[in-house]
Amino acid sequence: MLAIRFKAMASPCEVLLHSPRRGDALRLGAVAAAEAWRVEGKYSRYRDDSVVAWIHRNRGSEISVDEETASLLDFASHCFDISDGLFDVTSGVLRRAWKFDGSNRIPDAAAVARLLPLVGFDKLRWQSPRLLLPADMELDFGGIGKEYAVDRAYDLLAAQYAGPFLVNFGGDLRANRPPPNGPWQVGIERPDTDQTAAMVLDLERGALATSGDSRRFLLKDTVRYGHILDPRTGWPVPESPRSVTVAASSCTEAGLLSTLALLHGAQARAFLEDQGARYWLVH
Amino acid sequence: MNPGKMNLAVIVAGAMFLSGCASLGVKPWQRDVLARKDMQLSAGSIDSAVDDHLYFSKEASSGGRSFAGGGCGCN
């Protein structure tokens, strides 16, 4: 078993390969890393040379986006419809009011209310490949970027390597087949600091994605405000689980389900049951 | 030890062994050493096959680890 490790999307990433040829292991690891860095670079909101930065520089004008960005926007559009607006790639503007630094400074209602008109995928004009993003609105693919990168890296490796492998970008992962000795053992961190033992799942194939608020939250008057905000209200969803892990056949699907589950707050479990998903919740 | 007592000892040992099984073991993430090739119970199976054939043809016992029975006319 060989592991190729690298850092991407602010997370530790690794590719696990069972019995590869030595030269192939490095080549396949490089393929996965290159794809992770490519997706990160292309859709990062922190980089001036990213596609997202370019879209933001051209707000108010109609632009033609490339094929990959077009398919991501199509996907975002479908998810916006399917989730009745819970999943919204334009909700990034709310960051201007919410700073999740573990402190007790929550924004006042007026500040959030001022930002709400800038949120809503239905407010931009999208007809593939032409996009018109109104002034002051933002696009943020952070909600699906890592999971999409896992699926992309997975597809590239699957086309070039027939043996068992697992791609893991910071806990969002996908495997094609189990190694001969048994399933992949995946440790899921428990968000509480007093729990040292991880929960371990047996994964034979498919993807796992985890959404949670273990690191980014605010705590005021014993109420915990997770960093996943409901785009329709501008506020975090009350009583949401601390962490949701979902298994699905692709990482993007698993990631969407785990994010939507968190957005259902107290109804997270019922939502996941309704979808017939395999999931693990931590409250 | 006569054969009857030996049989009883084996059965008692077996039962004690099985009853103790439920509390033993490791967590899934502690299987690193157990996953090694040389720790598999089927490890060295070609060597065992060659040796078992040799011992079957020279001795009166066979099997134990796997099915007894010869499969060859050498005994």
Next chain:
Amino acid sequence: MQLGADTRGVRRRLVAATCALLTASATRSQATPRASIDEMLSDWRLDSALAYYHEDGRIQAIEPVVSVSRDFGDGETLDLNFTFDSLTGSSPNGALPSRKPQTFASPSGTSLMLAHHSYTTAPGELPVDPHYHDQRFALGADWTLPLTRLTRVTVGGKFSDEHDFLSVTADASIAHDFNDKNTTVSLGLFDENDSLSPIGGAPVPLSDYALFEKTGHKSKNGAGVLLSVTQVMTRTWLTEFNLSADRFTGYLNDPYKIISVIDDGGDTVGYVYENRPQSRTRRSAYLENRVGWERASAALSLRYMSDSWGVHSATAQLNLRQWNAERDKYLEPTARWYRQTAADFYTPWLLNSAGPDVTVASSDSRLGAFRALTYGLKFGMKLNDKFGRDDSELNLRVEYYQQTVESAVPGPGSLQGLDLYPSLKAVLLEIGFSY
């Protein structure tokens, strides 16, 4: 999103949307599949060996073995193996040494007079048939299919063909994991059918050797059960405990073995063919322990067997594998200790004064009381860079095996002073390749 009506549709539409996204990106991808024979081979394993066996002054054998395994994923596996062995040399015929020369006919012979079908043993020597030769071809297959995540079924078959013996075996077993896969219990059954076509025909049991009374083909059948419990004890220690029983019925004799008939003075007056009971039931208990350390692993196994012929045996074997610092070479010394008691009807000779009461008797040394020691050393080397797979290996093994007869009864009269029970000493050399 409202819960209730048609929220199931959410997942369905999400899966469709995800598929559309990922298929679009995949078709855009520039990478072309580079599936090659080498990558397809990563699901296959090959283990092979060539063994050479040499007994001091007796049999020699060459045995190539090839085993191929395929892992289909999901826990489904297929194992196929092929064995070929070729034996030549001298094989003891069961008769005792004598102070006078002795002449015997080869199994195909019908008379002691025909020289090319007979052989003579010098005084004091153990009678051996020097023309012994045989070739055997065997095939085996095992297929394992998972029924559930924790249960699997294995079915297997074996086929072995040699000049005078044909064997077909079928087996099936079911295994289930408990306790987080720390405990595995399996139950297996096997059924074996053998047909014998001894060269020259099967002799009438206990008939006079010189009369060459032979009949035709014979057969025997066996069936047995194996119960196995495997338990992970600690992170570095694994244990297996098996209980098994089997019963064989039919023609269980060795058609070529004879027993010397002697008079009170120890002189050989004739020979008769042996006869064994027509059924044999065996029970055995087996315990194996495997322990792993950072650069070494050890396997200790113990077996106790007892059967309805009065044979009980005990076996103990220890293998200790030690790796070098880079973990690409190992040395594995092994030692085995074995001891068995004699069958009830084992007798080194028959007294001619004993009369016709004897119904079962055999002087086959393999049914006598003896202990055996094996010492072995194996050297293995990983071949990563040459073949690309990180578990390819070349290995060399040498073993020395020695049997020493116990409770040897000294012969009466003229047999005194003769070595009636010479030790068996043999060497095994094996070269192996895994990929």
